Amino acid sequence: MTTILLVDDEDLLREGVREILEMADYSVIEASDGLQALQLFAVSDVDLVITDVVMPNMDGVDFVTKLRETFPLVPILTISGGSRVVSARFGLDSALLSGANASLTKPFNAKQLLETVAQLLSEV
Numbered sequence: 001m002t003t004i005l006l007v008d009d010e011d012l013l014r015e016g017v018r019e020i021l022e023m024a025d026y027s028v029i030e031a032s033d034g035l036q037a038l039q040l041f042a043v044s045d046v047d048l049v050i051t052d053v054v055m056p057n058m059d060g061v062d063f064v065t066k067l068r069e070t071f072p073l074v075p076i077l078t079i080s081g082g083s084r085v086v087s088a089r090f091g092l093d094s095a096l097l098s099g100a101n102a103s104l105t106k107p108f109n110a111k112q113l114l115e116t117v118a119q120l121l122s123e124v
Contacts, residue, residue, distance in 0.1 A: 002121060003027040003044065007037040007051040007063065008079070013106070017050065020110045021117070034058030038066060046074065048120055051100075053080040068099035075120035076100040079108070 004021055008014045009032050018028045029044055031037035035058045037051065049067065053060035064076055078100040101123070102116055 001025065001027045002047045003029060004117070005029050005031065005037060005041055005044065005046045005049045005051075007031045007034065007049065007055070007060070009033055009052060009055045013052075017113065020113055024114055024117075026117070034060065034063030034066070037063055041067065041071070047124070048117060049074060049076045050117075051076065051078055053078055064099050072099075073124070075102075075124060077116055077120060078103045079106055081106045 002025075004026050006014055006017055006021070006028050007030075008017070011032075014030055014032075018030060021028050029040055029046065031040050033055045034051070037049070038058075040046075041049070051060045051063055055063075058066075060078055060080075064078065067074065067076065076099065080103070101120055104112060104116060
Protein backbone atom coordinates (compact mmCIF):
# COMPACT_ATOMS: atom_id res chain seq x y z
CA MET A 1 0.00 0.00 0.00
CA THR A 2 1.22 3.51 -0.81
CA THR A 3 1.97 5.58 2.29
CA ILE A 4 1.58 9.36 2.32
CA LEU A 5 2.96 11.65 5.01
CA LEU A 6 0.49 14.53 5.46
CA VAL A 7 1.85 17.62 7.23
CA ASP A 8 -0.45 20.50 8.19
CA ASP A 9 -1.10 22.41 11.41
CA GLU A 10 -4.84 22.72 10.66
CA ASP A 11 -6.59 19.69 12.18
CA LEU A 12 -9.77 19.98 10.07
CA LEU A 13 -7.85 20.24 6.81
CA ARG A 14 -5.67 17.26 7.78
CA GLU A 15 -8.76 15.20 8.62
CA GLY A 16 -10.46 16.05 5.33
CA VAL A 17 -7.39 15.33 3.21
CA ARG A 18 -6.74 12.08 5.12
CA GLU A 19 -10.30 10.91 4.45
CA ILE A 20 -9.99 11.68 0.73
CA LEU A 21 -6.68 9.82 0.51
CA GLU A 22 -7.86 6.83 2.56
CA MET A 23 -11.00 6.48 0.40
CA ALA A 24 -8.60 6.21 -2.55
CA ASP A 25 -6.75 3.36 -0.75
CA TYR A 26 -3.71 5.31 0.42
CA SER A 27 -2.26 4.83 3.89
CA VAL A 28 -1.81 8.19 5.67
CA ILE A 29 0.58 9.23 8.44
CA GLU A 30 -0.05 12.69 9.92
CA ALA A 31 2.15 15.41 11.43
CA SER A 32 1.22 18.92 12.58
CA ASP A 33 4.54 20.60 11.71
CA GLY A 34 7.84 20.05 9.93
CA LEU A 35 9.74 18.92 13.02
CA GLN A 36 7.23 16.18 13.81
CA ALA A 37 7.14 15.22 10.12
CA LEU A 38 10.92 14.76 9.96
CA GLN A 39 10.76 12.46 13.00
CA LEU A 40 7.94 10.40 11.44
CA PHE A 41 9.66 10.27 8.07
CA ALA A 42 12.81 8.87 9.68
CA VAL A 43 10.95 5.86 11.11
CA SER A 44 8.32 5.27 8.42
CA ASP A 45 8.31 3.99 4.85
CA VAL A 46 6.85 7.02 3.05
CA ASP A 47 6.11 7.10 -0.69
CA LEU A 48 4.93 10.73 -0.97
CA VAL A 49 4.78 13.84 1.22
CA ILE A 50 2.01 16.45 1.24
CA THR A 51 2.94 19.49 3.31
CA ASP A 52 1.49 22.85 4.17
CA VAL A 53 3.84 25.80 3.72
CA VAL A 54 2.89 28.06 6.64
CA MET A 55 3.24 26.13 9.94
CA PRO A 56 4.64 26.71 13.43
CA ASN A 57 7.98 25.27 14.67
CA MET A 58 9.31 24.38 11.21
CA ASP A 59 7.57 25.79 8.14
CA GLY A 60 7.09 23.88 4.91
CA VAL A 61 9.96 25.59 3.09
CA ASP A 62 12.49 24.54 5.76
CA PHE A 63 10.91 21.08 5.99
CA VAL A 64 11.15 20.48 2.24
CA THR A 65 14.76 21.74 2.21
CA LYS A 66 15.76 19.42 5.11
CA LEU A 67 13.92 16.44 3.62
CA ARG A 68 15.64 16.94 0.26
CA GLU A 69 19.09 16.84 1.94
CA THR A 70 18.55 13.22 2.96
CA PHE A 71 15.79 11.99 0.64
CA PRO A 72 16.25 13.68 -2.74
CA LEU A 73 13.84 11.43 -4.64
CA VAL A 74 10.67 11.34 -2.52
CA PRO A 75 7.83 13.22 -4.28
CA ILE A 76 6.65 16.30 -2.37
CA LEU A 77 3.39 18.20 -2.87
CA THR A 78 3.08 21.57 -1.14
CA ILE A 79 -0.25 23.13 -0.23
CA SER A 80 -0.81 26.71 0.84
CA GLY A 81 -3.61 29.12 1.59
CA GLY A 82 -3.07 31.50 -1.29
CA SER A 83 -4.44 34.81 0.02
CA ARG A 84 -3.34 33.88 3.55
CA VAL A 85 0.28 33.99 2.45
CA VAL A 86 1.91 36.89 4.25
CA SER A 87 5.33 37.05 2.64
CA ALA A 88 7.21 35.94 -0.43
CA ARG A 89 9.10 33.38 1.70
CA PHE A 90 5.92 31.39 2.14
CA GLY A 91 4.66 31.51 -1.43
CA LEU A 92 4.30 28.23 -3.31
CA ASP A 93 7.10 29.33 -5.63
CA SER A 94 9.55 29.37 -2.72
CA ALA A 95 8.45 25.85 -1.74
CA LEU A 96 8.97 24.65 -5.30
CA LEU A 97 12.41 26.29 -5.37
CA SER A 98 13.32 24.46 -2.16
CA GLY A 99 12.60 21.11 -3.84
CA ALA A 100 8.88 20.37 -3.93
CA ASN A 101 7.63 18.60 -7.07
CA ALA A 102 4.17 20.20 -7.28
CA SER A 103 1.84 22.55 -5.44
CA LEU A 104 -1.86 23.15 -4.82
CA THR A 105 -3.50 26.30 -3.50
CA LYS A 106 -6.15 25.93 -0.77
CA PRO A 107 -8.99 25.41 -1.17
CA PHE A 108 -8.56 22.51 -3.58
CA ASN A 109 -11.01 19.72 -4.30
CA ALA A 110 -10.68 15.95 -3.99
CA LYS A 111 -10.26 15.49 -7.75
CA GLN A 112 -7.37 17.99 -7.93
CA LEU A 113 -5.69 16.36 -4.93
CA LEU A 114 -6.02 12.78 -6.17
CA GLU A 115 -4.93 13.65 -9.73
CA THR A 116 -1.82 15.46 -8.45
CA VAL A 117 -0.95 12.61 -6.06
CA ALA A 118 -1.38 10.01 -8.83
CA GLN A 119 0.76 12.04 -11.22
CA LEU A 120 3.57 12.45 -8.68
CA LEU A 121 3.53 8.75 -7.80
CA SER A 122 3.63 7.77 -11.49
CA GLU A 123 6.80 9.83 -11.98
CA VAL A 124 8.77 7.92 -9.33
